[in-house]
Amino acid sequence: MFGNKENVNILTTLLIAHGIKRAVVCPGSRNAPIVHNFNECGAIECCPVTDERCAGFYALGMSLACDAPVAVCVTSGTALLNLAPAVAEASYRHHGLIVISADRPTAWIGQLDGQTLNQQGAFGCFVSKSVNLPEPHNNEERWQCNRLVNEALLAVKACGRMSVHINVPISEPLFEFDVKHLPQERVIKAIYPALDIKTFENIVVRNLFAAKKPMIVVGQLNHQSTEIEKSLETISRRIAIVSEPLSVGTQRLTDLAIACISESEPSNYTPDFIIYIGDTLVSKRLKSFLRKTQDAEIWAIAEDGEVHDTFMCQTGIVESRPYEAILTILSYVNNEKKSNQKNEFARLWLELIDSTRQKVSVFTPSYSQMAAVKAFEHSLAKIDGKWQVHYANSNAVRMACIYADHYVWCDRGVNGIEGSLSVAAGFSIATDDLVFCIIGDLSFFYGQNALWNTKLKGNLRIMLLNNHCGGIFYSLKGLKESDAFDQLVTARHTTDARGTCIQNGIRYITAHNLEELNEGLVTLTTTKADCPILLEVFTEPEEDKRVIKEFIDKIKQ
Template sequence: MYSDKENVNILTALLVGHGVRHAVVCPGSRNSAIVHNLNECPAINCHPVTDERSAAFCALGMCQATGEPVVVCVTSGTALLNVLPAVAEACYQHQPLVVVSADRPAQWIDQLDGQTLPQPGTLGRFVRKAVSLPEPRDGEERWYCNRLVNEALMACRREDGGPVHINVPLSEPLFDYTVESLPRERVISLYAPKAAPVDEAVIRDFEHAERSMVVVGQMAESPVLDAALEQLSAAGYAVLREPLSGNGRTARCLDEAVALVEDDDRYLPDCILYVGDTLVSKRARKYLRKARHARCWEVSPGGEPHDVLMNLTGVIQARPEDVLTQLRERSSHAFRDLWEAARTMGEEHQSRFEPPYSQFLAVKRLEEMSTEDDPRAVFHYANSTAVRLGCLYARHYIHCNRGVNGIEGSLSTAAGYSLVNDGRVYCVIGDLSFFYDQNALWNRNLRGNLRILLLNNGGGGIFYQLDGLQASGACDDLVAGRHRTTAEGICAGNDITYYPAHDATTLEVGLGALTRGHSDRPVVLEVFTRAEQDAALYRKYYELLKGKI
């Protein structure tokens, strides 16, 4: 039996009609009618998470895993505000996160009633569409409710996708479940025709430029795009990208290659095709901004301009694959060969570099061992030092919440991914990010396929890589968040298998358990290092690369 709330029944029927299969649900009385319906509906799998911020990131991970809209359902009041970090991340990652919030009736907002605040519009510019449903009393209001839900669910898939907000005001009583079946609702379909060919003049300009370069930021995993980019490299184009955009040789050693050539203007392009979102490498962004007179065309499915390299000429509103597959082989491969030589030198340096016990060694050995044991495993890297180490050693696609680059939510995102994916899911995460998001582990439904490498050097290690900051007396305690916290108690309280590592020997044993050991619950390997030594090793890696030591 379903709720007697007509707007809730219309919403539920349309979620099913638009193909929603997963909902992360949070406790609350005002949203209980919605949660009840989602749980009653055979087509939707409900995943309970208590912490709303963690729940929204969990749903984001499910979006990444399935490529489909996923609901996060919260009650009224501040519960809605807690989802905003994940909504902002979903916005910049173009993920179809569907926020469903219960609400008091409009007449009781700002009237000193419990658990109320003005909810419509709360998520601001970070959602593609925000609607607040009526409580229908006649046929026209039922039509209006149907239309609003359709508009929101279409918006989350339109162009390159993004989050939406559906607010559901509900009058009391809330707990009557007397409706036998969901209504048959009109589903409005979205048909997106295939893009027209790009202007021939733009394509030919890029093909015939002396120093053409394709720069690829973070993108959803796509074997089709991987193949197209590797083919473009073979056709004579310089292709610069990272593992956040896919797999292949062109996704390796970007930072090393740029470090080798950053003082040499011969490597600057005169024509750039920019695809995707952000680059992790600050060094690459800084170097390419020196090409102030280059023509730069951005490929953007939504048509929004992003002048990240400070030389944007124009925007091509199209899917990347529709543009990249139109490029023909270049007559000269000389510029590509320059960059390939630099990339090869970076790969050779990386293969020769043998790090001592450190975060470097932990990530290097995890990548080596996991690739041997399970090459199909999925990797999530948290922000700051973790993702930078991932860009050094990963030879596969990596997920990262790089849209806003926040430290919150990385563990919850990986946890959500693991709930809808039966394969092994690794999360490589620093200590501040882990402890900030520890409620991700407060979930009885997590399974043994989630494996966590926790890099604990007692604070925000990346701050020790910033020249000049250590001269500040505030660096250790107030900026870097120096601490002595460990994950052992957190793991014990949440039934998580736990291993510590304090040296190279216990690291190797722990990595064996992390990658090969059986467990019905998640596994955490906590690697203890010192932040100053990790930062010194990071600097040494690049100094050796550039021949400075």
């Protein structure tokens, strides 16, 4: 039996009709009628998460794993505001969440009633649609409720695929479950415009191939694709491709390659025509290098159709999903008479990256976070079966850009540290693949409630890089001279993950040297388990910094 709240029943029917199959649900009384319906309908799989901060990122992880929108349902009051970081990250990743918040009746907002605040429009510009459902008493209000839910569920799949917010006022009594069937509801459909291929070819692609020094820059893409990886390999015969593991599963080493360009020859590697596809780039060197190309023509492929003038010299934008644009360029390559003729500029970049790759391969870091990441990446080759790797922000993802030769998942929409563990945990629930999370200590301890969940399985594996502080701050020139550096900036601490693992049923292993690291990685990557496994790698921040400096110095030689 379903609840007797009409707005909740309309919402449930339309979620099912629009193909929403998963919901992360948080505890609460006001949202209990919604959670009851989700559980009762049989078409929506519910995952309980107590901490709302984690819940939003859990939903994002599931959304990434399934490549489909996921709902997250919270009770009234500040519970909703705890979702804000995840809502923003999901919107900037073009993998929007469907936020469903229960609320007090409108009459009681601002009247000093318990667990009540003004929830309408709570996420501002971080959602593409925010609707407040009526509590229907007549057919017109039922029509309005139906329309508003349809609008929100269409918006989450529309241009830019941002998050949406559905606020659901619910009057007491809350817990009357006496409705046998959900209502039949009108489902509004939408047809979204595809890339105008002819115009794109005539205005952009032809000029790309006519340029002497053409380049395609590929930022973060939403999911891995063998087809796209192969397409870019083909295109790279004619066009210089620069990318990172967050965009395609090919090791491009762009950041390090730019570090290897001598001061006397930067113009040799400077493009005169750029197509920028995808979202953010990790590499500051790449962005700085391309911001000096003031004479280049630059076109951005923007899923949201907005101007993102990353290189400060944008010529135009093409509203399209990245995959459509890449496949269109591939088609042009295959149909071009000179498709087998290599471009000299593309060859120059390939040689630079190959030379850089050789330098990386011969460098053996001493025991440090860099050594841990290199050893982990090498250990992946020994795994039987499928796996996915999530890297947290800061130093972790930067080392992924050195050693990962596969697609990397990372919260680079807003680049925050708070949700990395929860995204990986949510992802692991929605897949049977092994899911690895490589994460630093501040990010881990900030988000450790992600492990407080009975739904977690043995496919979640975590390598925690613990140097007892925010190690990335050691690389910022001049910051260490501040008296606030040690305690107030780097957040120096003495915490380890043993207690967190014990209380949450996580298998816990440690490494303090290379021998223990290699043994731990065997356990982390090859052991079959019924519970998650965590390998905590302890290092010293000064040694981590020294090893990275030594590495960069060797690369530049």
